[in-house]
Amino acid sequence: MCGIVGYLGTRDAYPIIIEGLKRLEYRGYDSAGIALFDGTDLKVSKTKGKVADLEKKSEAEITTHGCVGIGHTRWATHGVPNDVNSHPHVSNSGELVIIHNGIIENYDSLKQELTSRGYTFKSDTDTEVLINLIEYVKKTEGVKLGKAVQIALNQVIGAYAIAVFDKNKPEEVVVAKLGSPLAIGIGKDEDEFFIASDASPFIEYTKNAVYLEDEEMAVIRFHKGIKVRKIKDDSLVDTYVQELQINLEQIEKGGYEHFMLKEIHEQPKAIQDTYRGRLLRNEAIIKMAGIEDNMKKFLNANRIIVVACGTSWHAGLVAEYIFEDLARIPVEVEYASEFRYRNPVITENDVLIAISQSGETADTLAAIKLAKSKGAFVFGVCNVVGSSIARESHAGAYTHAGPEIGVASTKAFTTQITVLTLIALRLARAKGTISSSDFRQHLLELEMIPGKVEQALKSDDLIKNIANIYKDAKNMLYLGRGFNFPVALEGALKLKEISYIHAEGYPAAEMKHGPIALIDENMPVIVIATKKGHYEKVVSNIQEIKSRKGKIIGIVTEGDVQVRQLADHVIEVPESLEALSPLLTTIPLQLLSYHIAVMLGKNVDQPRNLAKSVTVE
Ligand code: M6R
Numbered sequence: 329m330c331g332i333v334g335y336l337g338t339r340d341a342y343p344i345i346i347e348g349l350k351r352l353e354y355r356g357y358d359s360a361g362i363a364l365f366d367g368t369d370l371k372v373s374k375t376k377g378k379v380a381d382l383e384k385k386s387e388a389e390i391t392t393h394g395c396v397g398i399g400h401t402r403w404a405t406h407g408v409p410n411d412v413n414s415h416p417h418v419s420n421s422g423e424l425v426i427i428h429n430g431i432i433e434n435y436d437s438l439k440q441e442l443t444s445r446g447y448t449f450k451s452d453t454d455t456e457v458l459i460n461l462i463e464y465v466k467k468t469e470g471v472k473l474g475k476a477v478q479i480a481l482n483q484v485i486g487a488y489a490i491a492v493f494d495k496n497k498p499e500e501v502v503v504a505k506l507g508s509p510l511a512i513g514i515g516k517d518e519d520e521f522f523i524a525s526d527a528s529p530f531i532e533y534t535k536n537a538v539y540l541e542d543e544e545m546a547v548i549r550f551h552k553g554i555k556v557r558k559i560k561d562d563s564l565v566d567t568y569v570q571e572l573q574i575n576l577e578q579i580e581k582g583g584y585e586h587f588m589l590k591e592i593h594e595q596p597k598a599i600q601d602t603y604r605g606r607l608l609r610n611e612a613i614i615k616m617a618g619i620e621d622n623m624k625k626f627l628n629a630n631r632i633i634v635v636a637c638g639t640s641w642h643a644g645l646v647a648e649y650i651f652e653d654l655a656r657i658p659v660e661v662e663y664a665s666e667f668r669y670r671n672p673v674i675t676e677n678d679v680l681i682a683i684s685q686s687g688e689t690a691d692t693l694a695a696i697k698l699a700k701s702k703g704a705f706v707f708g709v710c711n712v713v714g715s716s717i718a719r720e721s722h723a724g725a726y727t728h729a730g731p732e733i734g735v736a737s738t739k740a741f742t743t744q745i746t747v748l749t750l751i752a753l754r755l756a757r758a759k760g761t762i763s764s765s766d767f768r769q770h771l772l773e774l775e776m777i778p779g780k781v782e783q784a785l786k787s788d789d790l791i792k793n794i795a796n797i798y799k800d801a802k803n804m805l806y807l808g809r810g811f812n813f814p815v816a817l818e819g820a821l822k823l824k825e826i827s828y829i830h831a832e833g834y835p836a837a838e839m840k841h842g843p844i845a846l847i848d849e850n851m852p853v854i855v856i857a858t859k860k861g862h863y864e865k866v867v868s869n870i871q872e873i874k875s876r877k878g879k880i881i882g883i884v885t886e887g888d889v890q891v892r893q894l895a896d897h898v899i900e901v902p903e904s905l906e907a908l909s910p911l912l913t914t915i916p917l918q919l920l921s922y923h924i925a926v927m928l929g930k931n932v933d934q935p936r937n938l939a940k941s942v943t944v945e
Contacts, residue, residue, distance in 0.1 A: 330355055330356040330400060330401060330403050330415070330427075330429040330430075330525075331349060331353065331354075331356060331400065331401040331429070331524075331525045332398070332399070332400055332427045332489055332491055332510070333345050333348035333398065333399045333400075333427075333523065333524050334397065334398040334399070334427070334491040334521075334522065334524070335348075335395070335396065335397055335398075335520070335521070335522055335523070336396045336499075336501050336523075336548055337395055337396075337519060337520025337521060338395055338519060338520060339395060339520065340394075340395070341393065341394060341395055342390065342393045342397065344522070344530075344533075345362050345364075345397050345398070345399035346382070346383055346386075346399070348522075348524055348529025349362075349379045349382070349400070349529075350379050350380075351529050351579060351733075352401055352524065352525055352528065352529060353378065353379050353934065354587075354733050354735055354933070354939070354940040355401060355403065355429075355940055355941060356401050356402050356939045357378050357379070357401060357402075357403070357934050358377075358409035359374065359376045359377060359401075359402045359404070359411070360374065360375065360378065360379045360381070360382040360399070360400060360401045360402065361373065361374025361375070361382060361400050361402075361414045361415050361416050361427075362374070362382065362397060362398070362399040362400075362416070363398050363399075363427075364396070364397035365396045365397065365493070365498040366390075366392040366393055366394040367394050368392075369495065370422065370425060370495040371390045371392070372416055372418060372425065373386035373390050374400075374411060374414035374415065374416065375411050375414060376409050376411055376414065378934075379401055394498070396493060396499070396550075398416055398426075398427045398491045398493065398501070399416075400414070400415035400416060400428075400429075402414060403939040405431050405454070405944055406431070406435065406452060406453050407451055407452030407453045408452070412450055412451045413452055415427045415428060415453075415455060417455050417459050418459070419460050420448060420460055422495075423463070423495055423496055424459055424462060424463050424473070424492060424493070424494050425459070425492065425493060426458060426459040426462070426491070426492045427455075427490065427491050428454075428490045429488065429489045429490075429525060430486060430487035430488035430489060430506070430508040430943065430944065431454060431486045431487055431488075431944050431945075432455070432457060432458055432484050432485070432486040432488065433485045433486040434483075434484065434486070435457045435486075438457050438458075438461055438483065438484070439457045442460050442461060442464060445464065447460045447464065458480065458488075458490070459492065461480045461483065461484075462476050462477055462480045462492060463476075465479045465480050473492065473493075473497065473500065473502050473547075474500075474502050474545070474547040477490075477492055477502045478504075478545060478557070478559055478562065481506075481545070481559050482559065482560065486506075486507075487506055487507030487508050487690070487943065488504065488505070488506050488508060489503075489507075489509060489510040489525060489540075490503060490505075491523050499549060499550040499551075500547060500548065500549050500550070501521070501548045502546070502547050502548070503523055503546050503548065504544070504545035504546070504559060505540040505541070505542060505545070506542050506543055507690065507693075507943065508525070508688070508943050509525050509526060509539070509715065509716060509943075510523065510524075510525065510540045511525070511526060511527050511537045511538070511539050512537060512538045512539075512540070512554060513527065513530035513531075513533060513534045513537050514536045514537065514538065514569060515533060518553050519550075519551060520533070521554070522534065523548070526712070527572050527574065528574070528579045528731065531572060531574055531575065535571055536569050536570070536571060536572070537570050538554065538556070538567045538568065538569055539570060539714050540556065541565075541719070543559045543560055544556055544557065545559050554567060570714060573713065574730070578730050579733060585926075586734065586926075586932045586933050587734040587933045588734035588738060588922055590734075591732055591734050591738045591739045592738045592739070592918050592919060593785060594730065594739050595738065595739050595742050595743075595778075595781050595785075595915070596781045596782045597778070598727075598729040598730060598742065598743050599742055599743060599746050599911065601728040601729070602727055602728050602746040602750075603746055603750060603774060603775070606750055607750060607771055609768075609775055612764070612767065612768050613757075614753055614754040614757070616750060616751065616754060618707065618723040618725045619723075619725070619754050619755070622707070622723050623758060625679055625705040626657075626679055626755055627755070627758060627759065628677065629657065629677060629678060629679040630658070630675065630677040630678060631657065631658040631659065631660060631678060632651060632657055632659045632660075632678075633659075633660050633661075633662060633667075633672075633674070633679070633680045633681070634647055634648065634659060634660070634680075634681045634682075634683065635662050635663075635664040635680060635681075635682050635683075635695040635696070635699075636661075636663075636664060636682065637663060637665065637684075637689050637691055638737070639685070639737035639740060639741050639818060639821065640683040640684050640689075640692075640737070640741075640744060641661065641663055641664075641683070642814045642817050643744035643748065643814075644661045644683050644748075645661050645814035645817070646745050646748070646811060646814045646815070646910050647681070647683075647745070647748035647749075648660075649810060649811045649907070650749055650752045650811070650907050651748075651751075651755070653907060654752045654755075654761065654770075655752050655753075655756040655761055655762075656759065657759075662695070663691075664682070664689065664691035664694070664695040665691040665945070667695045668691060668694040672698075674698070674699050674702035674703075674704050675703065676702075676703035676704065678702075678704040679704065679706075680695070680696065680699040680704045680705070680706045681708075682706060682708050682717055682721060683710075683748075684708070684709070684710050684711075684715070685727075685744070685941075686710075686711070686712055686715060687708070687710035687711065687712045687715020687716055687717040687718045688716050688717065688943050689717070689941060689942050689943070690943050690945055691945065692717060693720060696708070696720050696721060700720075700722075705722055705723075706720070706721045706722050706723075707721060707722065707724055707725075708720070708721030708723075708724035708725075709724060709726075709744055709747050709748065710724060710726060710727070711726065711727045711728075711732060711744075713726055725750075725751065726747075727743035727746070727747050728743065729743040732940075733933065733940070734933045735826075735933060735934055735935055735938050735939065736822055736825055736826050736918075736921070736932070738822075738918050741914060742911050742914060745911055746777075746911065749907065749908065750774075753770055753771070770905060770907070770908075773905045773908055774908060776904070777904065777908060777911050777912070780904060780911075780912055781911065781912065781915055783901075783902045784901045784902065784912050784915040784916065785919075787899050787900065787916055787919070790899060791916055791919045791920050791923060792919075792923045794881060794899070794920065795920055795924045796927060798852045798924065799827075799923075799924045799927045799928055801829060801850070801852050802829065802830065802850070803829070803831065804820070804830075804832075804851070804853070805831070805832055805843060805851060805852070805853045805854070805878075806819040806820040806823075806834070806853075806854045806856075806917070807833075807836040807853060807854070807855045807866075808833070808836060808855070808856035808861075809836045809856075809862045809865065809866055810861045810862055810906070811861060811909055812861050812909060812913055813833075813835045813836075815856055815910045816833040816835075816836075816856060817833035818914060818917065819833060819856075819914070819917030819920075819921070820833035821833070822917060822921035822922075823917075823920070823921040823924065825935050825938060826922070826930055827921060827924045827925040827928055827930055828928075828930065828935075829924065836855065836865070836866050836869040837865065837869065839872070844872065844873075847873055847876040847877070848876065848877055848878070849877040849878070849879070851878045852878070852879045853873050853880055854881045854883065855869065855870055855873070855880060855881070855891075855895075856883045856913045857882050857883065857884050857888075857891045858884065858885045858901065858903075858906075858912075860905070860909065861906050861909060863890075867890055867891060870891060870894050870895065874894055880894065880895040880896050881895065881896065881898075881920075882894075882897070882898040883901060883913050883917070884899070884900055884901070885901065885903045886900045886901065886902055886903055887900075887903075899916040901913055901915065901916065
């Protein structure tokens with residue numbers, strides 16, 4: 329849940345680390361810090377606040393730079409965000425320094441033991457305990473830093489991605505991973521190395537990277553390369569150098585005011601990238617290696633269990649409607665955090681689909697491990713290539729949305745739905761639950777979605793006006809039915825997380841079982857009322873709201889007349905097949921929450937208390 333960056337090479341490490349931290353700030357942004365060896369001594373600067381605050385502070389505090397350093401942007405787990413609790417943390421002797429993403433669960437008992445041996449602690453963090461444990465091991469066992477890290481980590485319970493160096497041996501950095509991601513970028517001729525939570529801090533320097541697996545550590549030596557070992561048994565691991573596919577443009581704002589807005593506008597292309605090479609309309613087939621190779625597993629499955637969190641869970645709910653409707657396979661959608669702890673019944677005949685943009689969400693990862701231990705077949709739907717969930721799954725399909733930096737998921741959601749629709753259609757065809765003409769029709773309509781999303785994006789000015797009218801609302805209600813019920817949930821989540829306005833998503837017909845009591849002239853109600861989704865029933869729900877004086881914002885199909893007569897505002901989206909409509913109805917809801925949050929002066933890309941990937945429980 330934090331971002332870590334490191335550099336070892338021949339360039340000035342300071343700007344590389346500061347720029348890298350800016351790119352990783354989506355992972356956590358309550359405090360930040362940097363440690364450098366300037367050729368003579370260790371220089372550390374850290375502060376509560378954003379990387380920009382660190383930049384200001386460190387410019388004054390670190391006047392001499394060097395070619396080795398580490399940096400951290402934090403999302404607090406142990407200890408409130410303040411200067412002292414910020415990383416990097418230095419050991420008692422002042423020799424060793426560490427950055428850490430994760431949680432050391434047994435830090436309290438380790439701290440007591442170290443305290444009894446004379447160690448003192450400045451911060452409330454688990455990380456300061458870890459660096460002192462490493463120091464204690466190094467001194468008492470008389471071993472090198474790499475060995476000390478290994479011995480210490482074998483005493484630790486929890487999750488980590490760490491980078492450590494010793495100011496007396498600054499030509500070496502030791503890194504290790506369990507549960508949190510860690511990539512090592514390798515410069516040309518192995519003369520420089522980059523360490524980061526994801527590859528974004530170093531892609532302009534190198535496209536070659538090694539991703540550590542869980543329970544692996546690496547000793548990185550200047551001019552000597554990397555040695556990767558298993559933390560548990562010390563065995564050497566062959567390193568696989570991966571060639572990265574992302575480029576710098578993809579992770580910059582490209583003229584947009586916020587990443588979220590850029591990512592909303594990227595959806596036509598992202599959706600196209602998702603089905604490119606998979607949807608072959610002329611041949612009337614869908615080709616997905618992960619499905620073809622495991623077709624029997626899907627066809628023989630008793631049911632599909634979908635596990636995910638947040639927006640990805642909403643995509644899973646949409647998938648439930650699509651899979652059951654098209655492929656007639658029973659689907660259960662579970663919050664990964666509940667599933668993993670509720671002793672679920674899982675059999676070898678279950679297929680578990682894990683959905684995750686980041687591929688690093690701790691609860692989803694744990695749900696996968698649980699399902700695997702019971703013999704279920706696990707299929708991952710991830711965006712980040714090479715992520716932990718992608719690697720932990722038996723098979724999977726990437727969404728190919730490109731990097732999503734804004735904390736609020738937008739293109740991740742629509743591309744997840746696209747992949748899941750492709751899978752449902754492929755299975756439906758294999759099972760014979762969809763006719764050939766219906767199948768062709770779906771392929772054709774799916775190919776038209778990017779153009780229709782473009783069309784939906786054109787309502788931006790209208791949506792801005794509506795946002796201006798309702799930006800001061802204290803509550804909002806989002807209603808939808810069928811395929812668009814999950815879109816109502818997603819719309820409400822988008823508003824909550826970036827504007828901090830309380831919002832509820834509800835199935836439109838459930839309103840009369842409780843939430844209708846909330847409706848008065850101060851309650852804006854956003855109703856998804858597209859033509860094909862139980863339209864008449866939703867119109868009745870709108871009438872119920874109107875007679876209680878609620879303000880109605882209808883998301884309707886182009887050319888709609890009936891809802892227009894009842895609603896205070898309507899936002900049109902192009903017509904499409906009902907199963908594909910969530911790909912369109914979600915667009916105005918993303919824009920509405922975006923504009924409200926901007927008008928309220930909120931930090932759209934980095935909302936308070938949140939982080940992009942939740943790699944802790
Ligand atoms: O990376 P994941 O898709 O596994 O993340 C799951 C949720 O944390 C995520 O969707 C979260 O709800 C988003 N910030 C919502 O916009």
